[in-house]
Amino acid sequence: AADKINLIPQDFFAELCEQIIHHLNHKIPGVNTAELCQRIQTSGIEINIGDLAKIANILSFLFSTAARNSLSTEELVTTLGSAVSTLPKHALQVIRHVWNEQGKSITASEDARNVATVGQFVDMKWKLGVAMSSDTCRSLKYPYVTVTLTVADPSGHITDKSFEMTIPQFKNFFRQFKEMASVLETV
DSSP states (O other): HEEEEEHHHHHHHHHHHHHHHHHHHTTSSOBOHHHHHHHHTTTTOOOHHHHHHHHHHHHHHHHHHHTTOOOOOOHHHHHHHOOOOOOOHHHHHHHHHHHHHHHHHHHHHHHHGGTTTTTTEEEEEEEEEEEEOOOOOOOOOOOEEEEEEEETTTTOOOOEEEEEEEEHHHHHHHHHHHHHHHHHHHH
């Protein structure tokens, strides 16, 4: 991963680190690696989204572990310097600066012991469609609902999950959401 980190310009790397800190502080639901990857590629850097997601996971683990252990900036940099000798100098400088400026906000958080243990729901979109015909059936006229859920996994990587439901399945799905809403109103 260190060779891929070396490809990322310092300003983009700093933005990635800051987004991860904001995610760990529950200020944003996740890190939009797809959007950041596109911007990095637009600037002429060859990096794929999978590599950027791995780097985001590593940094998220690094910051959450440092928060759990209440490491100072110097302790973090010293640990990184001895453990990861291949980490680029600009990356160490960014990590030092971001942790020095914003690391205390994670360690001060009451959730510091349980930082990012589950994913988070971000958004939901749906659309109604009708399948008119297929290769094997001339006349379907089959209504369906397509649902796209946007979720942030524990490391903050945002992904879309899509699925289709029949109308009876959607009615059951809707009923369950109504039940959740009524339970939440009593809390």
